[in-house]
Amino acid sequence: MQTESGGDDRRADQGSAGLEPDDTFRTRLGKLDSRLREINRGKVVAEEPQGRSAALGLAFRLAVELVAGLVVGGGIGWLLDYWLGTLPIMLLLFFGLGTAAGILNVIRTARQMQAGVSTSGVDLGPDDEDD
Numbered sequence: 001m002q003t004e005s006g007g008d009d010r011r012a013d014q015g016s017a018g019l020e021p022d023d024t025f026r027t028r029l030g031k032l033d034s035r036l037r038e039i040n041r042g043k044v045v046a047e048e049p050q051g052r053s054a055a056l057g058l059a060f061r062l063a064v065e066l067v068a069g070l071v072v073g074g075g076i077g078w079l080l081d082y083w084l085g086t087l088p089i090m091l092l093l094f095f096g097l098g099t100a101a102g103i104l105n106v107i108r109t110a111r112q113m114q115a116g117v118s119t120s121g122v123d124l125g126p127d128d129e130d131d
Contacts, residue, residue, distance in 0.1 A: 058113060065109055066102040073098015 077094030081087045 062106050065105040069098045069102020
């Protein structure tokens with residue numbers, strides 16, 4: 001059907017079938033939901049990686065944190081030396097700052113990883129502080 005403005009009147013088409021637009025949408029949504037449940041019924045959800053692969057991933061993450069600090073610090077130092085004409089001074093200074101920043105990033109990341117490990121419900125043994 002066309003309205004007075006010349007556009008399609010889709011609401012009139014859906015209303016003529018006896019269903020309101022919201023009812024049609026809800027019906028289609030319900031059918032889609034039931035089909036998705038049927039499809040996903042037999043699937044197994046992948047668990048988080050554990051064991052050696054997870055440890056290897058964490059080790060690579062820590063290594064990247066350290067190397068990134070070294071590269072950024074060294075790069076800034078080299079650029080400053082190039083622009084200022086003081087070849088080894090800024091490179092050594094910023095390489096040292098990049099090393100310190102990389103080590104701090106590794107420590108911070110390791111602490112976050114350690115804090116993320118859940119120990120609830122696990123008996124960790126007697127504490128020396130409890131005595």
